[in-house]
Amino acid sequence: AQSVSQHNxxxxxxxxxxxxxxxxxxxxxxxxxxxxxxxxGQHLQLLLKYFSGDPLVKGIKGFEAEFIKxxxxxxxxxxxxxxxxxxEYFCAVTKGNxxxxxxxSGTKLNVKP
Amino acid sequence: DGGITQSPKYLFRKEGQNVTLSCEQNLNHDAMYxxxxxxxxGLRLIYYSQIxxxxxxxxxxxxxxxxxxxxxSFPLTVTSAQKNPTAFYLxxxxxxxxAEAFFGQGTRLTVV
Numbered sequence: 001a002q003s004v005s006q007h008n009x010x011x012x013x014x015x016x017x018x019x020x021x022x023x024x025x026x027x028x029x030x031x032x033x034x035x036x037x038x039x040x041g042q043h044l045q046l047l048l049k050y051f052s053g054d055p056l057v058k059g060i061k062g063f064e065a066e067f068i069k070x071x072x073x074x075x076x077x078x079x080x081x082x083x084x085x086x087x088e089y090f091c092a093v094t095k096g097n098x099x100x101x102x103x104x105s106g107t108k109l110n111v112k113p
Numbered sequence: 114d115g116g117i118t119q120s121p122k123y124l125f126r127k128e129g130q131n132v133t134l135s136c137e138q139n140l141n142h143d144a145m146y147x148x149x150x151x152x153x154x155g156l157r158l159i160y161y162s163q164i165x166x167x168x169x170x171x172x173x174x175x176x177x178x179x180x181x182x183x184x185x186s187f188p189l190t191v192t193s194a195q196k197n198p199t200a201f202y203l204x205x206x207x208x209x210x211x212a213e214a215f216f217g218q219g220t221r222l223t224v225v
Contacts, residue, residue: 009153034213044203044216090155092214099144099163099207100171101214105155 004093006104013081014112021076021107023065023091033074034092034101035065044090050074061085083113116140119204119217126191126198126224134189134220136204143209145187149173150201150219159202162187163209191222199224 005024035047048059055067065076074091091104117138126132144163148156158171162181176195181187191198201221205214
């Protein structure tokens with residue numbers, strides 16, 4: 001079955017630690033890749049997206065992600081997390097120019113001050 | 114302000130009753146979606162619509178129905194046939210072509 005996998009369900013870090021959240025997908029062909037964030041009590045917001053070009057994508061708030069086509073992965077990274085990064089993070093994929101979004105199960109990040 | 118408005122924010126329903134969740138957008142987006150969010154399961158697609166008067170079932174459409182009579186509006190009805198309706202429901206919209214989706218604030222439905 002086609003799917004998006006986020007292997008880390010819950011991550012706890014101290015402030016200033018580095019972050020990497022994994023995302024793998026199982027679709028072949030052209031894909032568009034997204035990371036969304038949901039802060040407590042807020043709606044889902046786009047962190048970054050990849051459509052084509054440079055596989056290293058920079059997003060808001062110091063986040064970046066790298067698309068590795070051979071590994072079907074789009075991992076999210078941040079060199080130094082802050083307490084305000086505490087949130088749930090979702091990876092999502094669309095196929096080609098088709099609008100149907102497939103989401104991973106989410107990763108809850110808890111950053112300790 | 115442009116955006117997606119979902120109402121109500123909280124909704125309580127008695128077992129056996131149908132209930133309709135509202136979703137309106139003023140972003141002039143062609144595509145609209147309904148997702149259900151449950152703890153540990155992420156977002157699962159219920160229905161989506163790419164143009165007015167057309168919609169398709171997502172992965173968990175059973176017990177739900179939608180309509181798309183206007184570009185701006187995509188209401189979701191949770192019917193009594195939905196066995197486990199208590200959840201957080203998210204509406205989203207996007208332009209065509211795989212572009213990013215914009216989300217509403219969500220409606221938390223509780224069956225009592």
